[in-house]
Amino acid sequence: MTSIDLPFPALALVPKTDEKQSAKDFKSDQEVRWCPGCGDYSILSTVQGFMPELGLKKENIVFISGIGCSSRFPYYMNTYGLHSIHGRAPAIATGLAVTRPDLSVWVVTGDGDALSIGGNHLIHALRRNVNLKILLFNNRIYGLTKGQYSPTSETGKITKSTPQGSVDYSFNPVSLALGAEATFVARSVDSDRKHLSEVLRRAAAHEGTALVEILQNCNIFNDGAWEALKDNETGPQNVIRLEDGQPIRFGANGEKVVIRSKNGHIEVADAAAVSESDVIVYDSRTEDPGLAFAISRLSDSHSLTDTAIGVFRDVQRPSYDRLVREQMAEAAAGGPGDLQSLINGKDNWQIG
Amino acid sequence: MTDQVAEKQVIPVDHVIIRFAGDSGDGMQLTGDRFTSETAGLGNDLSTLPDFPAEIRAPAGTLPGVSAFQLQFADHDIMTPGDRPDVLVAMNPAALKSNIGLLKPGGDLIVNTDEFTKRSLEKVGYSGNPLEDDSLSAYNVHPVGLTSMTVEALKEFPLSKKDAERAKNMFALGMLCWLYSRPTDGTRVFLKSKFGKNPDILGANIAALEAGWSFGETTEAFSVRYEVKPAPMKAGTYRNIHGNLALAYGLVAASDRSGLPIFLGTYPITPASDILHELSKLKKFGITTFQAEDEIAGVGAAIGASYGGSLGITTTSGPGVALKSEAIGLAVTLEIPLLIIDVQRGGPSTGLPTKTEQSDLLQAMFGRNGEAPVPIVAPQSPSDCFDAAIEAARIAVQYRTPVFLLSDGYLANGSEPWSIPDVDSLPTFEANFATELNHTNEDGTQEFWPYLRDAETLARPWAIPGTPGLEHRIGGIEKADGRGNISYDPDNHDKMVRLRQAKVDGIAASIAPLAVEDPDGDARVLIIGWGSTYGPIGAACRVARKNGVKVAQAHLRHLNPFPTNTAEVLRSYDRVIVPEMNLGQLALLLRGKFLVDAIGYNQVRGLPFTSDELVGVITNVASSL
Ligand SMILES: Cc1ncc(C[n+]2csc(CCOP(=O)(O)OP(=O)(O)O)c2C)c(N)n1
Ligand code: SF4
Ligand SMILES: [Mg+2]
Numbered sequence: 001m002t003s004i005d006l007p008f009p010a011l012a013l014v015p016k017t018d019e020k021q022s023a024k025d026f027k028s029d030q031e032v033r034w035c036p037g038c039g040d041y042s043i044l045s046t047v048q049g050f051m052p053e054l055g056l057k058k059e060n061i062v063f064i065s066g067i068g069c070s071s072r073f074p075y076y077m078n079t080y081g082l083h084s085i086h087g088r089a090p091a092i093a094t095g096l097a098v099t100r101p102d103l104s105v106w107v108v109t110g111d112g113d114a115l116s117i118g119g120n121h122l123i124h125a126l127r128r129n130v131n132l133k134i135l136l137f138n139n140r141i142y143g144l145t146k147g148q149y150s151p152t153s154e155t156g157k158i159t160k161s162t163p164q165g166s167v168d169y170s171f172n173p174v175s176l177a178l179g180a181e182a183t184f185v186a187r188s189v190d191s192d193r194k195h196l197s198e199v200l201r202r203a204a205a206h207e208g209t210a211l212v213e214i215l216q217n218c219n220i221f222n223d224g225a226w227e228a229l230k231d232n233e234t235g236p237q238n239v240i241r242l243e244d245g246q247p248i249r250f251g252a253n254g255e256k257v258v259i260r261s262k263n264g265h266i267e268v269a270d271a272a273a274v275s276e277s278d279v280i281v282y283d284s285r286t287e288d289p290g291l292a293f294a295i296s297r298l299s300d301s302h303s304l305t306d307t308a309i310g311v312f313r314d315v316q317r318p319s320y321d322r323l324v325r326e327q328m329a330e331a332a333a334g335g336p337g338d339l340q341s342l343i344n345g346k347d348n349w350q351i352g
Numbered sequence: 353m354t355d356q357v358a359e360k361q362v363i364p365v366d367h368v369i370i371r372f373a374g375d376s377g378d379g380m381q382l383t384g385d386r387f388t389s390e391t392a393g394l395g396n397d398l399s400t401l402p403d404f405p406a407e408i409r410a411p412a413g414t415l416p417g418v419s420a421f422q423l424q425f426a427d428h429d430i431m432t433p434g435d436r437p438d439v440l441v442a443m444n445p446a447a448l449k450s451n452i453g454l455l456k457p458g459g460d461l462i463v464n465t466d467e468f469t470k471r472s473l474e475k476v477g478y479s480g481n482p483l484e485d486d487s488l489s490a491y492n493v494h495p496v497g498l499t500s501m502t503v504e505a506l507k508e509f510p511l512s513k514k515d516a517e518r519a520k521n522m523f524a525l526g527m528l529c530w531l532y533s534r535p536t537d538g539t540r541v542f543l544k545s546k547f548g549k550n551p552d553i554l555g556a557n558i559a560a561l562e563a564g565w566s567f568g569e570t571t572e573a574f575s576v577r578y579e580v581k582p583a584p585m586k587a588g589t590y591r592n593i594h595g596n597l598a599l600a601y602g603l604v605a606a607s608d609r610s611g612l613p614i615f616l617g618t619y620p621i622t623p624a625s626d627i628l629h630e631l632s633k634l635k636k637f638g639i640t641t642f643q644a645e646d647e648i649a650g651v652g653a654a655i656g657a658s659y660g661g662s663l664g665i666t667t668t669s670g671p672g673v674a675l676k677s678e679a680i681g682l683a684v685t686l687e688i689p690l691l692i693i694d695v696q697r698g699g700p701s702t703g704l705p706t707k708t709e710q711s712d713l714l715q716a717m718f719g720r721n722g723e724a725p726v727p728i729v730a731p732q733s734p735s736d737c738f739d740a741a742i743e744a745a746r747i748a749v750q751y752r753t754p755v756f757l758l759s760d761g762y763l764a765n766g767s768e769p770w771s772i773p774d775v776d777s778l779p780t781f782e783a784n785f786a787t788e789l790n791h792t793n794e795d796g797t798q799e800f801w802p803y804l805r806d807a808e809t810l811a812r813p814w815a816i817p818g819t820p821g822l823e824h825r826i827g828g829i830e831k832a833d834g835r836g837n838i839s840y841d842p843d844n845h846d847k848m849v850r851l852r853q854a855k856v857d858g859i860a861a862s863i864a865p866l867a868v869e870d871p872d873g874d875a876r877v878l879i880i881g882w883g884s885t886y887g888p889i890g891a892a893c894r895v896a897r898k899n900g901v902k903v904a905q906a907h908l909r910h911l912n913p914f915p916t917n918t919a920e921v922l923r924s925y926d927r928v929i930v931p932e933m934n935l936g937q938l939a940l941l942l943r944g945k946f947l948v949d950a951i952g953y954n955q956v957r958g959l960p961f962t963s964d965e966l967v968g969v970i971t972n973v974a975s976s977l
Contacts, residue, residue: 339605351395
């Protein structure tokens with residue numbers, strides 16, 4: 001294991017370990033029960049492999065999930081874990097993170113869990129900027145309930161509950177998160193261990209809510225949903241890899257670029273047809289979310305052409321829990337409360 | 353005050369019930385509160401009942417816009433704000449119309465004649481002026497030009513007519529303080545702190561207060577004044593307190609006595625929001641308040657905080673409980689402490705947000721999927737909300753369980769004098785977080801089993817994140833007994849369902865037996881209630897006994913589990929009456945559990961019982977024996 005000297009400012013209050021950890025230390029004794037071939041396995045293995053980098057005491061790490069195949073995740077991590085109810089993990093994790101700054105709190109959720117039943121909690125966690133790292137496993141289907149369409153399924157999708165094709169319009173989780181004032185938004189892919197690890201590293205370092213959408217394959221109910229991005233041939237054609245400080249260039253031979261057109265729109269262009277200086281150089285730390293949003297909109301929900309992965313946004317805003325603690329400290333500045341004088345109040349009288 | 357006036361005759365009375373009624377904008381709640389404060393300071397026993405509209409400011413002068421405040425004060429201990437007022441202060445025709453039916457025949461009616469214009473009379477459907485016909489002949493009417501006299505008294509102040517008129521509630525207060533021989537010092541101090549920054553408004557309010565007092569002294573409208581002597585009360589320090597405030601303080605006390613920081617996760621709803629307002633001011637007590645995006649997030653965050661070692665609390669009313677049900681079920685199976693405070697209001701659906709009801713008992717008892725027992729505690733008076741909150745927290749912490757605290761709108765907004773306890777005398781209870789491995793395998797290795805139970809309480813260990821070596825995973829899926837891993841085993845599920853039930857049932861071992869009040873000891877009729885009906889039932893029993901009817905009274909603080917002697921108590925009487933502000937929810941439980949032929953008396957009018965109606969019920973049942 002290479003030890004990486006990344007600062008994790010968001011984890012400053014979480015106790016560090018002196019022990020050398022490995023992926024094995026993060027494997028629980030529970031039998032993993034996902035379908036063989038499920039994308040969740042690779043995510044689990046990447047997360048277990050990444051955790052030692054944080055250098056935290058294992059007992060100060062907590063995974064909280066909702067309900068769904070993806071939400072079984074905490075059982076397999078040898079940390080503290082809470083498998084809760086459908087959609088509510090961000091709310092539960094908020095209560096924990098606000099009261100326990102000494103913990104590193106991770107939420108694992110699915111596209112149905114986070115965006116259907118739990119949509120309200122997700123957007124509010126994002127706008128508040130609670131110190132949570134949310135891993136959204138997007139397989140564009142309800143896995144656990146055996147294959148109904150989800151809020152990320154493309155229009156027209158034929159599933160058990162949509163025999164004639166879904167007439168719902170789909171959410172793009174990155175666009176949604178950016179619209180909800182998220183300070184950190186990223187997208188990665190289950191099978192790309194290196195990329196996912198890099199994104200997790202950035203997420204863990206971020207103070208506040210980090211939303212990481214992970215494109216995940218459900219080989220039972222929605223096999224190949226992301227194939228256009230993963231296939232050796234089509235992948236490079238479709239995937240835009242966002243890298244800070246780099247011009248946005250993609251395609252098998254870098255023949256496509258992202259530019260700002262004359263009318264101000266963000267567009268994909270033929271590299272040969274534009275000058276290098278017109279190519280947008282990406283910077284996830286830009287305060288204005290406009291560019292990140294525009295890039296998230298390039299993706300076609302059916303063909304998946306022009307789908308960006310990487311860190312879309314990573315900006316600083318004090319986390320909710322920090323602000324809450326500051327107010328508490330301010331209130332207690334004159335000394336802690338005295339219960340007897342509180343209940344005595346000012347308007348009292350003596351008898352006897 | 354002025355010495356030109358001959359002293360009017362002072363008549364001693366043992367109790368008085370006053371009702372202030374006016375438009376929402378007339379400041380009747382404030383007037384009532386101030387009168388209450390002055391009365392409390394004089395050492396009377398008292399009890400108050402605000403009765404406000406659901407709308408914040410319904411159109412002025414309309415019936416839905418009427419806001420009222422009733423209080424009873426006495427020279428002896430009393431249990432309710434009283435049934436029918438002796439005095440009604442009606443600030444406009446709407447207030448008169450909606451409240452006159454309550455006034456005792458022969459009672460004093462003080463009306464603000466200035467507001468009895470043709471237009472305002474028509475607005476509420478009076479065809480003529482009731483002050484000018486004989487429709488009020490049953491009452492002792494005191495017509496007073498409250499508005500005009502206030503304006504006249506304030507003419508020296510640089511105020512608009514509208515602003516001057518606003519002070520008419522202080523005029524009314526001054527007049528009532530004179531009439532009932534109350535001081536006004538506290539109100540002056542109060543006005544100073546409220547309007548200190550605006551000397552004209554402050555001066556005007558004080559001037560109006562004084563003008564009202566002088567008017568009482570000089571006018572012929574009042575020929576006598578009254579006096580109510582202090583009530584004998586146990587020695588101690590007293591204050592007047594509302595139920596919601598007492599409840600909030602009880603939570604702070606629970607935190608103090610358990611050493612657990614409080615986390616309140618909640619969403620605003622009438623009549624529970626004041627608890628959030630109070631606690632949000634008390635951050636220096638280590639209290640975190642979180643106004644969530646909805647009720648589900650409120651309880652969810654509280655569960656998360658409890659998981660991390662805080663005392664997680666959520667406050668709401670009936671509609672909010674409905675939203676929280678699934679999460680409460682999670683807390684049941686996680687077996688972690690959680691307090692759910694339901695300040696009940698009229699239902700179903702939005703129902704009557706500002707009115708009281710006891711109709712969430714069965715929701716608290718059964719309103720979850722699966723076998724999901726939750727202990728239930730109920731306060732019986734405004735000040736008792738303090739002790740009930742501590743008791744609910746004790747159960748939650750000691751038994752690692754969600755607990756319902758069922759208050760209601762009447763308790764929340766009502767007030768009474770409270771003998772302030774010495775903090776050191778309050779019960780303590782400890783979290784006893786788990787720190788050690790607790791299971792030894794056959795090969796001698798040790799493990800942490802999150803569902804190994806305490807032999808006595810059946811509570812499981814509370815192992816909070818950050819505790820080394822106790823990392824474990826739990827959730828809403830059924831857990832293997834002891835070890836806590838996911839288990840779909842049929843026998844294990846059966847066992848776990850029974851264990852969770854047995855744990856809750858076992859709480860009975862830690863609660864006081866049901867006490868019965870029966871002064872003569874030979875009553876054959878028992879009247880048993882729960883929650884805020886304590887006052888009206890108690891007052892009714894006193895009257896019934898004075899009338900020679902023998903009746904025993906018992907009141908349940910714990911509704912799940914019931915005290916261990918409940919069956920015995922119920923079986924000791926020939927008749928058991930259960931008055932409730934619902935259609936018979938406790939009666940259903942008592943019948944189901946104890947096979948007792950409970951006689952329900954049920955009203956859902958959004959108002960507390962009158963003791964009068966309960967005297968009737970008791971008398972009828974007793975005479976049928
Ligand atoms: C309150 C509630 N409603 C419905 C369900 C049924 N349910 C369980 S998981 C799920 C959808 C899960 O989809 P997703 O979040 O995408 O997770 P995945 O299984 O695909 O990982 C549903 C509808 C439930 N458990 N609880
Ligand atoms: S149903 Fe799909 S998402 Fe669920 S475990 Fe199987 S493959 Fe994975
Ligand atoms: Mg899914």
